Structure formats: C-alpha cells, structure tokens
Amino acid sequence: MQKTKNTIAERIADFLKRFPPFEVLKPDQLLEIAGGVKVVYAQKGETIFKQDDTGHSQFYVVHKGAVSIQRKDDEVVATLDKCDEGDIFGLRPLFAHENYMMSAITDEESILYAIPIDTFKPIVKKNYRVGQFLIENFASNTETPYSREHRGKLYSDEEMVQNTAELYELQPVRYVKKIISCSKDEPVSKAAKMMSENSVGSILVIENDIPLGILTDKDIRNNIAIGLFPIDAPVKEIMSSPVICYPKGLTIAQAQVAMMKHKISHICITKDGTPHSKAIGIVSEHDIVVSQGNNPAVLVKAIQRANKTKTLKSIRGRIMHLLNGFIQQDIPMTHVSRIMFELNDATIKRVLERSIKKMPSPPPTRFAWMSLGSQGRKEQLLHTDQDNxxxxxxxxxxxxxxxxxxxxxxxxxxxxxxxxxxxxYCNADMMARNPKWCLSLSEWKEQFTNWMTQPGDDEILLCSIFFDYDISYGDIELTNQIADHIFELSDNNQLFLTALASSALRNPSPLGFFRQFLVESNGEYKDFFDLKKRAIMPITDAGRLLILQHKIKNINNTAERFEKLAELEPQNKELYLSCSYTAKALSKFRTKQGLLHNDTGRFIELDTLSKEEKIKLKRCFKTVSEVQELIKLRFKVHSFI
Amino acid sequence: MIRFFKRKPSNHPDFWKKYEALFQVKPPEYVGDNRFVILDTEATGFDFKKDRVLCIGAVSLQSNVIDISEVFEIYIEQEKFNPETVKIHGIIKNDKVKTFTEEEALVQFLDYIGNSVLVAHHANFDITMINQMLKRLRLPKLKNRVLDTMTLYRATRINSNLIDRDKNYSLDQVAENLNISVKDRHTAAGDAMITAIAFLKILTKLNKKEKGKLKDLFRVR
Known part of the structure; x- marks a missing residue:
C-alpha cells in the first residue's frame, strides 16, 4: 500500500511515547495525535494561558524549555509547579469544562506541543490505562489542592522546585526511585564499591524485592573500619535490620521525626509501608536537608553529587533563590560575590568532571579550563554568557x-x-570549543606575545578578556606559567600599557552634557541604559590596567583590585577606595535589576528607577570619570579623547 | 494607454493562473500577521541544470505556531535510476511512499505555498532548483518573496571585528549554536522543521517578532 509520509509527525510521536500517558498508546493512535499537533514557540516570560481564561481547544506538552504554573490569590503570586520536558499542563480544565485555575508562563525560551483536545478525548475513552492515569493524576489534587493538578507525572524526580515555606513540612517527601541494592550474601567490599560508584550513603539489601536490611556508611565505619569484621564479610553480618519502612505520601515532617526517633538516616518506602512489601524508594536525611535548605554548603554538596544536567539546572534555580535572599537582606556584596563565585565554580567543575567521564578516554595530558570575563573576575552573579x-x-x-x-x-x-x-553561548564564540581558544601552553604564550607587542584595537580587547582568567578545573601550574609570561611582557612595555589605557577610556562618561543618562540609540535595547558598557566595563578596565602596572597576580576581582591599589598607592587611597565601593555598588545594582527582570541585568529601563537609585548611580559615574582622569594623566593618553 | 510590449496571451495552465492571482494582494505589514513557508529540498546534486529535486519538505508558520497537520512532504519520481539517490529510494521503497511527477508535485506545492513568504537555509539553492522545475514546464519563476536564514542568522552575531562577518554558517552550525536538536538532518521535512525553529529563534534575537515589520526582515544583511 502506498501512503503519504509525514516525517515530522513520526518524530513527534517518537518524543511523546517516552512520556505518560502516551507511552501506553498504540503506534497508530500516537501518529494520529502527533499529526494534529501544533508546535508553539514561546520566548522567555510569555504567557501561554492566564488564570480565569476560558480553556483553549488544546492542552500542552513541553518539548523543550520550562513552564511555570502560577496561581494568584489576593495579589499574592505563588509558583505551584514547574513543567519541563515531557510534562503535560492545561489538560484538566478541558475535561472539567472549567476556566483555567492558574496561569502558565514560560521560564525560558520554550517549544511546546499543543494537542487538540478533540483528537485526544476519543483515545482516552478507548484506552483504559490512559483514563486511569488521568484519574490518578487529577485525584492527587485532594492533598495539596493546586500544586499537582496540572502535572504530567505520577512520580516526581528526586529534586524539585523550591516550595512555599509555610507548608513545607507538610508536603509529601520526595524519594529516590532508583534504588541501589544488593543481596544479603554480597561481600561488604563489593557493596561499598557500588555505593561509591553511585555516590550514595546507603545500599538496600533486598531479597525478592522485599527490603531485608540496609547498609550505611555508618555500619561500615563501625564494623569494618575498626576491625570487627573483615572487608569481605557478607553484607548480612553488619547490615541494619529490620529496615524502617513507610508508605509513599509520607510528609517531610513525619520523615524527620521518624529518623530522629530511630536514630537513622535512611527510610525505605515500600508499597504498603511495611517491610514485607516491595521496596519502591529511599528517603535519606541528606535529600531532605538538600530539598529544604538553600544554604550554600548544602548546595555545593548537591552540585558535587549531581548526576544529571537536569539536577544541576534545578540547583541553579535554587542558587538564584539564595542570591535573591542575600540581596534583600542587604548582605555585603563582597560576601555575596564570593559565595556566588564558589557555587558557580563548583557547577563548572562538576560539568567538567561529567564531560570528562563521557569522553572515550581520560585526558591525554595535563590541562586547565580557564573561565574568562566576569566569572574569571569572580563577579558573575547572574547567568551571563559563558566565556572560557x-x-x-x-x-x-x-x-x-x-x-x-x-x-x-x-x-x-x-x-x-x-x-x-x-x-x-558566547555570541563572539569566546569558548573553549572554538579551536582558536583551545591551545597548548606555548601557543598561548605566543598568542599573548603577539597581542602585547602589536597592540591594535582587537588585540587589546582580546587581552582584556583573557587577562581576567581564573582556573576552574585542572592544573594550576599551566595557568601560572601564562601569568608569569604576561608580566614579563608587560614589564616596561610602554606601548602596550598606553594602548590598554586608551582602551580603558574607550567608553566615555555615561552622562550627557546636561547630566542626563545616555541611552542606547538603536538596536534591540533602544532607549535602555547599558549599565555594563557605560559603567561596569570602564571601572573593570581601569582596575585591570592599574593592577597590571603593579604586577599583582591572582587578584582578579575589581573591588579587591582597588583595595590592593589603595594599599600600594597611599596618595590615591581615597579615590581607589571609592572605586572599590563603586565596583561593588554597580554589581549589586546589576544583580537587583537582573533578578527583577529575570535577565542579565545589563540593560536598564530608566523609567523604572527611583529618584534615589538614579542619584546613587550618578555618584558611581562620578568616580568612574575621576579614575579615567587619573589614567589619562598617568599613561599620557591624549589621542582621540 | 499605449502598450509598448504586447503581452502574450497567457496560455499557462489554470493552477498557475490561480497562484499568480494571489499576488495582487499586498502582504500584511507586520511579521506576526504573515504566513511563512519554511522549506528544504533534497536533490541529486548541486548542478542546477543536470540535477533533479528528489523531495520537497515544508512547514508553515503563522503567529509562532507550526501546524503539524499542515506539513508538506512530497517525493518526486525520477526518470532514471541514479546511484546518488539510493537513500531517498530507500525511504520510498521501505516505507512504500507514494511518488509524484514533477508537474503533480508543483501543482501541490504552489497550492501549498500560495503567496506566503518563503524561508530556507541557503535559500538560493532550493529556490533555483524549484525554478528549474518550473522552467521545464515552461512556467515563469516563483513569485514569492524569499528570506534566507543564513543571512538572518549572521545578523544576530554581535558586530565585532573578531567575527568574520562573511562567514557561511551551515544548518548544522546554526542548529548547534541555537541549541536545536538535529535528529532529522537530511530529510527534507526534518531540515525544514529545524530551519523553522531556527527562524523563530532568530526572529526573537532580532526582536522582529509579532509587531516587527515584514519589510525590515528583507533589509537585514
């Protein structure tokens, strides 16, 4: 038989069948649904539907990206859920013939599959298991009235979004479904190896799916490490038994109390809540703490344990939450930027570790991964481009x-x-995957020699990007050698220093003749004020130039650079200290703007600023032009300014 | 009124007349109100004269929505067997896909595109190949306006001396940089879909979606 072909519908069907409830459908049913899909593209922050709107003729499946489900009650907006790849939302109202009870807003650029309800309904009627899925899914509303109702999964993954604080303890505990288990006769050494391979603190001892006991770090410490048992003793000799079991639906508060009461750190979730039924998951104290706390130490630990990009991404979400809290509580910027640096650094290290693991062989030589730009200067607070x-x-x-x-x-x-x-991704391809920036040590030295002995505009720009590098992963010996090379080259290199100085002055004062803000005159951000270009870059450039003149290694942070300069040049102490203050103030300002608008905070809409903020900014600009004056005099830059 | 050149009485077939008539209407002013047809062709090679189109795939886009029930995918009968085209023949044979003559394919294609704006990656190739098909039927060239995602993508790169502005970007490179998965590379419909997603992302980057004016897109370089 001949037929017309629809390659794209086939691909969409391939995608859908990975997720419930589509996974139980027959190929022809899937293809029918896929053939009617509308692919919707939405940019970040777009509203797919609004609370109280009448139902659309279609529901949605997230293909790429993420969507926040929010509900507004008495002017308070609460994010109830986040949907990502494969999650369904906006379906229930279509069955119940109700208006939407919440809004769906994209968290990031997203691609959604809109499935017309008319093609879906008949299939639900024909397919018992799909119906069952939907009933279970909708019925779970009863416990937490709104939070799960639009969600497409029966079970959630181990890590989830931040919950609203008040009700937190009463939420059902999230458990790890992927159980690491062994049999009771396994030697302890083998079990321990499995634990460390999976980075977990416990292993369940299972016979016919029934939990017999549990072996934890503590059991190994107290029995093997102190010599009570040999390392190849069978697990059953030292495991803790019986296992404390609970059914799923256990609340966080219950789990915590149970752990304290039994002085244990792990609870097993079984089908009926007794040790005599099938084990379906594990709750660890660690997981509870991690899900609860947005404290930096916990987050770092979570990053180091993360085994999926998705997990790292959700941790990033919590880091942003933490940052927001810091800014609101007015924690000094110096501390904030250090903590954020450490968290970013841990994330990059983890990504590198995971990438190396995915390579067919270990790295053939010593190497180092350098972060450039704002992460290199330890000033990256929000998500900005990656430069490395x-x-x-x-x-x-x-x-x-x-x-x-x-x-x-x-x-x-x-x-x-x-x-x-x-x-x-960096718009200018300033990334390690670009063969131009993946060089051997002597190639890098040569590169810097070229830049610094023939400093044209582009060379200076590249220098300023690559000077502020920080080693994120690998061998510090290599990056130190590059730094030494740079200092050697800059020694008495007047030509280079003057060129760097004039580039530090390339962005003139951000204020116009009448002391009004100068805004962008064209492009995507027309009429916005470019905080990065007009205020942050000039002060960063100035700090880099002045510190290079003093040959100070390993201080990359602009504020810290000026503090050091104040020490080195007592005659300019006052100016440098106000520069340091300005650098911190601008960084805070940018972060606040970024959090407010969920972007990089670079471009500011002046109308949204209060009078006080404008005055503060103008004060910062004054310092910027003062230090630019100093540079002009010191490096004798007069051309074209 | 004096006519210097006497127009030949049109003896074009009806489907062409119908297609031609659509262009008497002016296209909507805003990007968001226009229908775009994003297309890709698979051909036996790169020679406009000798080589033939094997398959045309296209998706239509209107106000940020791509309707899968409106995907266009057509396979064209080949006069002689060409070893280069084994892959496509494989598709046709294995999946028992119906094939059409060049004329049948064009009738359906013109009906599908109407007066929409055409979009393709390295558009010149696809459009010329289709114009060659028309020429063989003694028909004029396509009348639609054409956008090239290559040119549009290049405009999203920052204006810096560090980037070679004249660099050519393949669809794979564009997809990688815009983070689009490339599972269906090298099937016409699959490539058209990738190009369509790229087109949407580029429009967002250029800030030309919805309220942007259509004519500005043709000025991008």
Whole structure:
C-alpha cells in the first residue's frame, strides 16, 4: 500500500511515547495525535494561558524549555509547579469544562506541543490505562489542592522546585526511585564499591524485592573500619535490620521525626509501608536537608553529587533563590560575590568532571579550563554568557592536532552542558570549543606575545578578556606559567600599557552634557541604559590596567583590585577606595535589576528607577570619570579623547 | 494607454493562473500577521541544470505556531535510476511512499505555498532548483518573496571585528549554536522543521517578532 509520509509527525510521536500517558498508546493512535499537533514557540516570560481564561481547544506538552504554573490569590503570586520536558499542563480544565485555575508562563525560551483536545478525548475513552492515569493524576489534587493538578507525572524526580515555606513540612517527601541494592550474601567490599560508584550513603539489601536490611556508611565505619569484621564479610553480618519502612505520601515532617526517633538516616518506602512489601524508594536525611535548605554548603554538596544536567539546572534555580535572599537582606556584596563565585565554580567543575567521564578516554595530558570575563573576575552573579578557554600541556608536534581534537571534543560537551544549565553561548564564540581558544601552553604564550607587542584595537580587547582568567578545573601550574609570561611582557612595555589605557577610556562618561543618562540609540535595547558598557566595563578596565602596572597576580576581582591599589598607592587611597565601593555598588545594582527582570541585568529601563537609585548611580559615574582622569594623566593618553 | 510590449496571451495552465492571482494582494505589514513557508529540498546534486529535486519538505508558520497537520512532504519520481539517490529510494521503497511527477508535485506545492513568504537555509539553492522545475514546464519563476536564514542568522552575531562577518554558517552550525536538536538532518521535512525553529529563534534575537515589520526582515544583511 502506498501512503503519504509525514516525517515530522513520526518524530513527534517518537518524543511523546517516552512520556505518560502516551507511552501506553498504540503506534497508530500516537501518529494520529502527533499529526494534529501544533508546535508553539514561546520566548522567555510569555504567557501561554492566564488564570480565569476560558480553556483553549488544546492542552500542552513541553518539548523543550520550562513552564511555570502560577496561581494568584489576593495579589499574592505563588509558583505551584514547574513543567519541563515531557510534562503535560492545561489538560484538566478541558475535561472539567472549567476556566483555567492558574496561569502558565514560560521560564525560558520554550517549544511546546499543543494537542487538540478533540483528537485526544476519543483515545482516552478507548484506552483504559490512559483514563486511569488521568484519574490518578487529577485525584492527587485532594492533598495539596493546586500544586499537582496540572502535572504530567505520577512520580516526581528526586529534586524539585523550591516550595512555599509555610507548608513545607507538610508536603509529601520526595524519594529516590532508583534504588541501589544488593543481596544479603554480597561481600561488604563489593557493596561499598557500588555505593561509591553511585555516590550514595546507603545500599538496600533486598531479597525478592522485599527490603531485608540496609547498609550505611555508618555500619561500615563501625564494623569494618575498626576491625570487627573483615572487608569481605557478607553484607548480612553488619547490615541494619529490620529496615524502617513507610508508605509513599509520607510528609517531610513525619520523615524527620521518624529518623530522629530511630536514630537513622535512611527510610525505605515500600508499597504498603511495611517491610514485607516491595521496596519502591529511599528517603535519606541528606535529600531532605538538600530539598529544604538553600544554604550554600548544602548546595555545593548537591552540585558535587549531581548526576544529571537536569539536577544541576534545578540547583541553579535554587542558587538564584539564595542570591535573591542575600540581596534583600542587604548582605555585603563582597560576601555575596564570593559565595556566588564558589557555587558557580563548583557547577563548572562538576560539568567538567561529567564531560570528562563521557569522553572515550581520560585526558591525554595535563590541562586547565580557564573561565574568562566576569566569572574569571569572580563577579558573575547572574547567568551571563559563558566565556572560557583551554590550555593543555605542550606535546610533540606530530600529536599536537590529535591532542587538540581531544580537548575540542571535551569542550563541546562542557560548553553544551553549561548551556543546558543556563549559561548562554558566547555570541563572539569566546569558548573553549572554538579551536582558536583551545591551545597548548606555548601557543598561548605566543598568542599573548603577539597581542602585547602589536597592540591594535582587537588585540587589546582580546587581552582584556583573557587577562581576567581564573582556573576552574585542572592544573594550576599551566595557568601560572601564562601569568608569569604576561608580566614579563608587560614589564616596561610602554606601548602596550598606553594602548590598554586608551582602551580603558574607550567608553566615555555615561552622562550627557546636561547630566542626563545616555541611552542606547538603536538596536534591540533602544532607549535602555547599558549599565555594563557605560559603567561596569570602564571601572573593570581601569582596575585591570592599574593592577597590571603593579604586577599583582591572582587578584582578579575589581573591588579587591582597588583595595590592593589603595594599599600600594597611599596618595590615591581615597579615590581607589571609592572605586572599590563603586565596583561593588554597580554589581549589586546589576544583580537587583537582573533578578527583577529575570535577565542579565545589563540593560536598564530608566523609567523604572527611583529618584534615589538614579542619584546613587550618578555618584558611581562620578568616580568612574575621576579614575579615567587619573589614567589619562598617568599613561599620557591624549589621542582621540 | 499605449502598450509598448504586447503581452502574450497567457496560455499557462489554470493552477498557475490561480497562484499568480494571489499576488495582487499586498502582504500584511507586520511579521506576526504573515504566513511563512519554511522549506528544504533534497536533490541529486548541486548542478542546477543536470540535477533533479528528489523531495520537497515544508512547514508553515503563522503567529509562532507550526501546524503539524499542515506539513508538506512530497517525493518526486525520477526518470532514471541514479546511484546518488539510493537513500531517498530507500525511504520510498521501505516505507512504500507514494511518488509524484514533477508537474503533480508543483501543482501541490504552489497550492501549498500560495503567496506566503518563503524561508530556507541557503535559500538560493532550493529556490533555483524549484525554478528549474518550473522552467521545464515552461512556467515563469516563483513569485514569492524569499528570506534566507543564513543571512538572518549572521545578523544576530554581535558586530565585532573578531567575527568574520562573511562567514557561511551551515544548518548544522546554526542548529548547534541555537541549541536545536538535529535528529532529522537530511530529510527534507526534518531540515525544514529545524530551519523553522531556527527562524523563530532568530526572529526573537532580532526582536522582529509579532509587531516587527515584514519589510525590515528583507533589509537585514
């Protein structure tokens, strides 16, 4: 039989069948649904439907991106759920013939599949299991009235969105479904190996799906490590038994109390809540703490344990939450930027570790992953573009390209991983996957020699980007050698310093003749004020130039650079300290704006600023032009200014 | 009124007359009100004269929605067997897909595109190949306005001396940079879908969606 072909509908069917309830449908039913799909593209912050709107003729499945489900009660907006890949939303009202009870807003650029209810309904009627799924899904509303009703999954993953604080303890505990288990006769050494491979603190001892006991870090410490039992003793000798079991639906408060009462750190979730039925999950104290706390130490630990990009992404969400709290509580910027730096750094390290693991072989040489720009200066608070580069150890010429190819492949994975977490690709391809920025040690030295001995405009721009590097992963020896090389080159290199100075002055004062703000005159951000270009970059450039003149290594943070300068040049102490203050104030300002608008905070709509904020900003600008004056005099820059 | 050149009485077939008539209406002013047809062709090679189109895939886009029930995918009968085209023949044979003559394919294609704006990656190739098909039927060239996602994408790159502005970007590179999955590379419909998603993302980057004016898109370079 001949038929017309619809490749795209087939692909959509392939996607849908990975998720409930579509997974139980027959291929022809799936294809019928897929053939009627409308692919909807929505940019970040777009409203798909609004609370109280009448139901659309279709419901939605997230293909790419993420959607927040929000409900507004008495002017308070609460985010009840986040849907990501494969999740369904906006279906229940269509069955109940109601208006939407909540709004759906995209968290990021998203692609959604809209499925017309008219093609879906008949299939539900015909298919018992689909109906059953929907009933279970809708019925779970009764416990937490709104939170789960639009959700497409029966079980949620281990890590989820931040919950509203008041009700937190009464929410059902989230458990890990992927149980790490062994049999009772397994030697302890083998069980311990499984635990460390999976980075977990406990292993369930199972016989015919029934939990017999549990072996934890503590059991191993108290029995094997102190020599009570040999390392190859069978697990049953030292495991804790019986296991404390509960049914699913256990609340967080209950779980905590149970753990305290029994002095244990793990609870097993079984089908009927007794140790005599099938084990379906594990709740650990660690998971509860992690889900509860947005404290930096817990987050770092969570990052280090994360085994999925998705988990890292959800941790990033919580980091933003933490940042918001810091800013609201007026924590000093110095502390905030250090903590955020550490968290970013841990994330990048984890992404690198995971990328290396995915490579077919371990790295052939020593290498270092350098973060450039704001992360290099320890000033990255919000998600901005990723700028990075790789340096690898010198190898003989005949295997150099082969070695580079390895690192480019690694960089492709790492760049993509970072992008998936939320660090956008760099528009200028200033990334390690670009062969231009994946160089051996002597190639980097040569590169800097070229830039610094023939400083044209582009060379200076590249220098200023690459000077502020920070090693995120790998061998510090390599990056130190680059730094030493740079200092050698800049020594008495008047030509270079003058060129760098004039580039530090390339963005003139942000205020116009009448002391009004200068706004962008064209492009996407017409009539916005470009905070980065007009205020943050000039002060950053100034700090870099002045510190380079003093040959100070390993201080990349602009505020810290000026503090050091104040120490080194007592005659300019006052100006430098106000520069340091300005750098921090601008960074805070940008962060606040970014959090407010869920973007990088670079472009500011002046109308949204209060009078006080405008005055504060103008005060910062005054410092910027004062330090620019100093540079002009010191480096004798007069051309074109 | 004096006519210097006497117009030949049109002896074009009805389907062409119908298509031609659609262009008497002016296109809507705003991007969001226009229908776009994003297309891709698979051909036996790159020679406009010798090579033939094997398959045309296209999706239509209106106000940010791509309707899958309106996907266009047509396979064209080949006069002689060409070893280059084994892959497509494989598709046709294995999936028992119906094939059409060039004329039948064009009738359906013109009906599908109407007066929509056409979008393709490296559009010149696809449009020329289709114009060659028309020429073989003694018909004029396509009348639709055409956008090239290559040119549009290049405009989203920042204006910096560090980037070669004249660089050519393949669909794979564009997809990688815009984070689009490339599962269906090298089937016409699959490529058209990837191009369509890229087109939407580029429009967002250029800030030309919805309220942007259509004519501004043709000025991008």
């Amino acid at each position: 580069a790789i340096v690898f150890e010198d190898v003989p010429d005949n295997i150099k390209e082969e070695t580079r190819a390895y690192y480019i492949q690694l960089a492709k994975k790492a760049n993509k991983g970072l992008n998936n977490i939320g660090y956008d």
